[in-house]
Amino acid sequence: METQASAKTIPAEQAATDQGRSSASTKAAPADAASTPAAGKKASAMKSAAKKTAKKATAKKTAAKKATAKKATAKKTAKKATAKKTAAKKATAKKTTAKKTTAKKTTAKKATATEVDEDSTKAPKRTKRSAAGKALVVVESPAKARTIGKYLGRDFTVKASVGHVKDLPKNKIGVDVDNAFEPEYVVISDKRKVISEIRKAAKEVEQIFLAPDPDREGEAIAWHIAEEIRPINPNIQRILINEITKKGVTNALAHPTTLDTNKTDAQQARRILDRLVGYEISPILWKKVRRGLSAGRVQSVAVRLLVEREKEIAAFQPEEYWSVEVDCRAAEPPPFVAKIHRWDGHKAAPTTEAEATEIATELEAGPAEVAKVERKERRRRPQPPFITSKLQQEAARKLRFTAKRTMALAQRLYEGVELGAEGPVGLITYMRTDSTRISDDALAAVREHIRDAYGPDFLPDKPHQYKTSKRAQDAHEAIRPTTMEYTPDMVAKALSDHAEGKELVKLYTLIWQRFVASQMKPAVYDQTTVDIGRGRALLRATGQVLKFAGFTRVYRAQETDDEAAEAAAESDKLLPPLEVGAAISLDAVKPEQHFTQPPPRFSEASLVKELEERGIGRPSTYASILSTIVDRGYVEKREARFFPTELGTLVNELLVDSFPDILDVDFTAAMEADLDKVEEGERDWRELLGGFYEPFKGTIEHAKENMRDVKREEIPTDYECEKCSAPMVVKWGRNGSFLACKAYPDCRNTKEIIRHPDGRIELVPEETTDEMCETCNAPMVVKRGRFGAFLACSRYPECKTTKPISLGVDCPREGCSGFLTEKRSRRGKPFYGCSNYSKTNCDFVTWDRPIPQPCPVCGASFLVKKETRRATTLRCLSCDYKSDPSDDNEG
Numbered sequence: 001m002e003t004q005a006s007a008k009t010i011p012a013e014q015a016a017t018d019q020g021r022s023s024a025s026t027k028a029a030p031a032d033a034a035s036t037p038a039a040g041k042k043a044s045a046m047k048s049a050a051k052k053t054a055k056k057a058t059a060k061k062t063a064a065k066k067a068t069a070k071k072a073t074a075k076k077t078a079k080k081a082t083a084k085k086t087a088a089k090k091a092t093a094k095k096t097t098a099k100k101t102t103a104k105k106t107t108a109k110k111a112t113a114t115e116v117d118e119d120s121t122k123a124p125k126r127t128k129r130s131a132a133g134k135a136l137v138v139v140e141s142p143a144k145a146r147t148i149g150k151y152l153g154r155d156f157t158v159k160a161s162v163g164h165v166k167d168l169p170k171n172k173i174g175v176d177v178d179n180a181f182e183p184e185y186v187v188i189s190d191k192r193k194v195i196s197e198i199r200k201a202a203k204e205v206e207q208i209f210l211a212p213d214p215d216r217e218g219e220a221i222a223w224h225i226a227e228e229i230r231p232i233n234p235n236i237q238r239i240l241i242n243e244i245t246k247k248g249v250t251n252a253l254a255h256p257t258t259l260d261t262n263k264t265d266a267q268q269a270r271r272i273l274d275r276l277v278g279y280e281i282s283p284i285l286w287k288k289v290r291r292g293l294s295a296g297r298v299q300s301v302a303v304r305l306l307v308e309r310e311k312e313i314a315a316f317q318p319e320e321y322w323s324v325e326v327d328c329r330a331a332e333p334p335p336f337v338a339k340i341h342r343w344d345g346h347k348a349a350p351t352t353e354a355e356a357t358e359i360a361t362e363l364e365a366g367p368a369e370v371a372k373v374e375r376k377e378r379r380r381r382p383q384p385p386f387i388t389s390k391l392q393q394e395a396a397r398k399l400r401f402t403a404k405r406t407m408a409l410a411q412r413l414y415e416g417v418e419l420g421a422e423g424p425v426g427l428i429t430y431m432r433t434d435s436t437r438i439s440d441d442a443l444a445a446v447r448e449h450i451r452d453a454y455g456p457d458f459l460p461d462k463p464h465q466y467k468t469s470k471r472a473q474d475a476h477e478a479i480r481p482t483t484m485e486y487t488p489d490m491v492a493k494a495l496s497d498h499a500e501g502k503e504l505v506k507l508y509t510l511i512w513q514r515f516v517a518s519q520m521k522p523a524v525y526d527q528t529t530v531d532i533g534r535g536r537a538l539l540r541a542t543g544q545v546l547k548f549a550g551f552t553r554v555y556r557a558q559e560t561d562d563e564a565a566e567a568a569a570e571s572d573k574l575l576p577p578l579e580v581g582a583a584i585s586l587d588a589v590k591p592e593q594h595f596t597q598p599p600p601r602f603s604e605a606s607l608v609k610e611l612e613e614r615g616i617g618r619p620s621t622y623a624s625i626l627s628t629i630v631d632r633g634y635v636e637k638r639e640a641r642f643f644p645t646e647l648g649t650l651v652n653e654l655l656v657d658s659f660p661d662i663l664d665v666d667f668t669a670a671m672e673a674d675l676d677k678v679e680e681g682e683r684d685w686r687e688l689l690g691g692f693y694e695p696f697k698g699t700i701e702h703a704k705e706n707m708r709d710v711k712r713e714e715i716p717t718d719y720e721c722e723k724c725s726a727p728m729v730v731k732w733g734r735n736g737s738f739l740a741c742k743a744y745p746d747c748r749n750t751k752e753i754i755r756h757p758d759g760r761i762e763l764v765p766e767e768t769t770d771e772m773c774e775t776c777n778a779p780m781v782v783k784r785g786r787f788g789a790f791l792a793c794s795r796y797p798e799c800k801t802t803k804p805i806s807l808g809v810d811c812p813r814e815g816c817s818g819f820l821t822e823k824r825s826r827r828g829k830p831f832y833g834c835s836n837y838s839k840t841n842c843d844f845v846t847w848d849r850p851i852p853q854p855c856p857v858c859g860a861s862f863l864v865k866k867e868t869r870r871a872t873t874l875r876c877l878s879c880d881y882k883s884d885p886s887d888d889n890e891g
Contacts, residue, residue: 135207137239138198140221144244147416147424148211151249157205159198161212165191166224168271173279175272181689183272185224195228202229207237209256214240214476215432215620216270216679219263226259243482244416244426266679269688273297273671276693277662280700284658285651289710290734293651294632298617300655301668302625303634305610306602307644307652314758316598321349322356326363326539327588328532330576335587338532341540348537356591359537363589368534370582375529378544379522382551384436384466385478385515388619389612391431394514396605399506400640403604403623407431409500409507410479417504419486419494426482427491428511432620433476436466442480446519449484454553458520466518471615471676480515481508488512517555524548528575532584543575601641615669646736646755650710658703661695714742717761723749730761735784739763748797752784768794775801789822804835808852809862811835812877816842820850820862846877857881 137158139145145160152158166185168174176182187195202208210225212218219238226236237256241248274297281295324340340348340359350356386394388407395406410431416424443463450459488509495501524547532539546552602610608622617625629635634648644652656663671692677683710732719728719739726743730753739751739761752764767782773793780803783792793799804821811818811834818836825831832850834842848864855863855876863874863881874883 134205135209136198136201136205137209137211138222138225140212140218141411141415143412143417143424144415147244147426148241148249150423151246157201159201161194161198161221161225162191164188164217164221164224165195165228168275173275175275177276177693180686181272181693183268187228195225198225199229199232202233205233207235208233209237209239209253210259211239211241211252213432214242214430216263216267217620219260220267220271223259223264242476243429244414245482248426248482262679262681265685266675269678269685270675272689273692276689276696280696281655281659281662281703284700284703284707285654287709287711288654288707289651289732290647293647295651295655296628297662297671298621298668299625299628299632299634300652300663301616301665302607302611303629303644303648303652304656304663304665305607306629306635306642307649309599309602310644310649313598313601314756318595318597319351321351321594321596322353322591323594324348324350324356324359324363324589324591326586326590328368328539328541329585329587330578330582332576334574334576336541336543336573336575338530338539338541340537341531342538344536350591353591353593356593360589360591362535362537363539363586365535368532368539368584368586370530370578370580370584371533371538372531373528373578373580376527377547378525378527380525380550380552381522382464382517382520382555383514384464385438385480385518386511387434387436387472387478388432389434389608389622391479391511392608392619392622393605395507395510396603396608398510399503401503401507402626403608404627405503406507407623409503412500413504413508413511417495417498419491422494425486427486427508429478429480429482430476431479433478434472434619435468435476436478437468438463438478438480442477443519445484446480446516450516450520454520458550458553460519460521464519471673478515479511481512513555517551520551520554521548523550523552528578530575530578534586541575543573545574601643603640603642607642614665615672616665618672650732654707654710658707659699661699719751719763721747721749723747730755771803773799773801774803775799806835807832807850809850811842811844812861813842813844816840816844818842820844822849848875855879855881 135156137148137152137156138161139148139158140161140163142160142162145158149156149158166187168183169186174184174186176184208229210222212221212225222238230236238259239252239256241252277297278294282293285293285295326338326340327335328338329335340350340363342348343350343359348359350359383390391410392403392406395401396403399406401409410428413428414426414431416426419425447459447463488505491508492501492505495504498504525544526547527542527544530541530543532541600606604626607626611617611622611625612619629648630637633645634651635642635644637643652663661667674683674688678685678688713732715730717728717730717739720726721728721741721743724741724743724747726741726747728739728749728751729742730737731740737753737755739753741747741749751766754762754764756762769780769782769791771780771791772778773780773795776793776795776799778793778795778799780791781794782789782805783802784790789805791803791805793801804819804823806819806821809820811820813834816834816836818834818840820832821835823831823833831845831847833845836842846864848866850862851865851874852861853863853874854861855878858876858879858881860876860878863876863883866873866875875881
């Protein structure tokens, strides 16, 4: 508009100038012609005309000036209007930009408050958002991603990190102890593709929500993901999803937050502590004992508990004691049993046969009568809903699940399982918690369910409130169903074809029943106690009847062995109607000898309980602790109990001697408490590591020089080598202690031994066979090596012939002449393969033990035996035959 106005003004100004030039030339002409009258008249006329012309010119000039002025005014007005419009547009643009900038600055400030980023002052690259308005949600599990994706819809992209994406490097310690313990995190090799996909998705959205699990590990995963994608898209927020339901996900998105630096500090402090202990101590064990061993800050303490319990059992001295029970009969049935309660006015505790016989003689002397009858009502309250440790314990007792299996199944229930047309559904709340707290909505829902399913008589007036442990962080609710709509029966039908359906339903039912029972009325018992007198003896009989089932209508807990016994004792025991003075016939007196028992070995449930009570580890770490100590070969499980191995006992002894603080239970518990303080923002993580590392460094140097060198150790014995008459010594090898000739390497005679906790050495008898050596025709004997038992020539080392032991089953591979034999993997797990593997590379293998029993369906020459904690089944590898499961005696 400004250019157009200028173009119109130029001709008018030029016209006025030209007219001025014409006027000037007209004035000059008459002066030259004024010499005659005619010329004068003519000149006057010309002057008059010139004046008129001048007037017209002036008028035109004035008009031109006015036109020019009008046009200039119009131009200015147009400029002002244009300026106003431009200003308005700029103001609108500035407001829009300001809003975006404010939002980005807010996000950036939050991110900066959470993590110190050296590149935060650099403006991120502006990338084109091809899906403006959409958001990216990052979780750690594909199953969780599918379930959350169902609730979020098309406006959200959901990606899974599949666990941690960064960690300390494997090939070095990765911690700069001289630079305030600065860690060196690297992207895990098989997660590079995952990171690339997340970065690509981050470029195409405006907003990113990090939604790994709401705990320390989840916070660390979110932090590392944020580090990778912040240069691409800094608009990052953290959301905490405590239950994967529509409501839970929506609520999390409505309340986004920033990354919690206290949690990430606590997690990396724990990670660095474990790295320092593992990478500093393990090489010493490699040098002194055996390569490949490892030491852990928490796992080593767990092994110590097991080793010390084994020592208690070995040192236990049983003590004799006696009981005296009497079969009693009153005027009315039923008959009942009474036990000796007091003798000569004191508590009866016979410790010898003579004392028990004296009591029995008194009771057999004649009839007795009722001395006292006491009736009272007893109430038993329900247990609180599950926390992580209690779930692991109860699943071990009731379902025979390991802690590791329990947590794996619980993770699936939390992340979501396919329920037919419903699609993936998260069935339980977050399963790593130490709090018994329940939300108001969940309380209202379960109370309504109790009222509808069991009636108002089972519903207490107010919801039960349960106390949480003093050490609890109380970050999440107790473990419970996400909704009361999905009953165990509904879930069982939906998961009938699921590969893990039976186990998932069992665990879900356990969680469901415990949660419902926790909000029901107590069970009520009518309890009767009767004292019966006879001479110097006082017998006592107790009986009880369940008056009101209360919560036991749904669930009965067995959290400890004592509670299991109590539950059995609580079964109805009826007594006849009795009053004081009533005559009682004593039909049979039964004195019985007993001996005190040593403390029991730890089971999965009791070890988790012990770790929890002593403050060792945290609920989220119990499962990994228990599986690690078994995988490392430090303990083994037999009959559902933990037995420390010779290796575990030896390593524990060495570590306790060299690192008394690290292996001290109280020290480990105090360290866990300090890590909790870091998470609560009450302690600096670098200061905590510094306080630990300074004394630890000196202990490491001392251990390098002074720890027993078991590899080179030779313990003398009274045994003599039958081949060269040299003394035999105890040495340590890959498979533990063995007896070797001191004349090695001239004499290579060795023998298997068993070392008892008290130091005694017992020779293992050599197992002979009917097999003859193919090389020298000498008898073959059974030997045991790294990969299991095998046959060896009895003339070793003169003859080094060896042969695998046959299971009595020929290899099923066509054209193979081998037989099946037991082998062991590098981790010590038994499997079964062909004896011709080393000769012909026959690749037949199975994890289940082959049995020389033909298949009743297809006639195959053998079946395989599948053993689990609950049952043993036989199945055929050639067809679908499977026997009915039989009970496993191992319990």
